[in-house]
Amino acid sequence: MKTNPKKRLNIAFVCFSSSWGGLEMMLVKLAVALKGRGHSITVVAPAGSPIRAYAEQHGLHSLAVTPRFRYLDFGTARKIARELRTFQIDIVVCGLSRDLSSCVLATKIARRSRLVFFQQMQFGLSKKDLFHRWVYGNLSLWITLTETMKEATARNTTVSTDNIHVIPFGVDINRFRPRRYKRSRSRKQFNLPEEGPIAAVVGRFDPQKGQDVFLRALPSVLKRVPSLHPILVGEETRGEEGYLRTLQELIDTLGLKRRVRILPFTNEIPVLLSAIDLLVIPSHSETFGYIAIEAMAMKVPVIGTNAGGLKEIVDDSVTGLLVPPKNAEALAEAMVRLLKDKPLAKRMVEAARLKVEKRYFFRKNVEELERVLTSITDE
Secondary structure, eight states: OOOOTTOOOEEEEEOOOOOOSHHHHHHHHHHHHHHHTTOEEEEEEOTTOHHHHHHHHTTOEEEEOOOSSSSOOHHHHHHHHHHHHHTTOSEEEEOOGGGHHHHHHHHHHHTOOEEEEEOOSOOOSOOOSHHHHHHHHTOSEEEESSHHHHHHHHHHSSOOGGGEEEOOOOBOTTTSOGGGSOHHHHHHHTTOOSSSOEEEEESOBOGGGOHHHHHHHHHHHHHHOTTOEEEEEOOBOTTOTTHHHHHHHHHHHTTOTTTOEEEOOOSOHHHHHHHOSEEEEOOSSBSOOHHHHHHHHTTOOEEEESSBTHHHHSOBTTTBEEEOTTOHHHHHHHHHHHHHOHHHHHHHHHHHHHHHHHHOBHHHHHHHHHHHHHHHHOO
16 A cells, blocks of 8 residues: 655544543654644643643644534534544544544544544444444554454454554653653652652542552561561542542551551652562553553663453563452462562563563554554555
8 A cells, every 4th residue: 555654644633531541641752743744633621621632732732622512413513524524534533432423423524534442442342333333433543552452343343453453652762761750859749758769550530450469468568578668659530439438448457557658649650660679560451551651761670460351561571460350369470579589579670671662663663553544544
């Protein structure tokens, strides 16, 4: 297929989420990166949302749209359609599956723009009914992060595998470079202890993220590594509060109130990672796991669960350790192993950094995205 990589594209990124997690961050991060490569970018998001605020901070044109309905919102579709015509949008990149039907309507009303779905959340239910056939039948491209997600999409939808493209977006390997940060300074910035190893779970406070499994593993770990400082870093999803209180109650029940610290969400992820000795990802099923790639780039040992996309990122016993989900005993053993076996941890982090440089280099990932987006406008 002939493509012109220098072609300037007019692209609209659409996401009606009011949260600020990995999905939202990656979407606007891609928008900023493509703007830096000379493309015209519009971000469509709810008024007052973190997505729109981030877009405006980075000089992106934005349109405030807050849908009244989750699906087939004609009012929202008309607003987007006007934007598509006014700015001659070539491609609409939709970041949430629930927003796709309104985006389909918008492209049909405007009679222009190719529609692309950027899938960052996996699903296991069959979506082959007439409604989803219609929605997915109007997509020009489906982008996933892992081969596992691609296989699940092909199995659960009517989308052809030829129309599904895997791009595993990674990190800025220059920003995530260990020697740029000093451990003592980083710990001081986050008010963390100067001495002793630190094990962290970094991510949204949500039952699926498995922070409770991490907490249940700690009593066993602390018996063998008493100098360990465990921390939880993150925030709750807006409108879905309650799990943090559950975690705090569990901390009290386990007698860990004086041992576990809870830190708020931070944008300074490289600094935080340079301050810790072990990253734990105890998710029940992690779709991708950006934080794993970030830790691997920073040469921080990683323990994840062997469910979902983490299996493609972390090579068990090579670039990190994988344990079964919801298994506090197995997690405790893995934590003790990496905290005590320094030569093993050293070998793993060196291999992990090399893998990130080869597979998860954000600039190269963006260039690949640019090529595939350009290709669908050349068809």
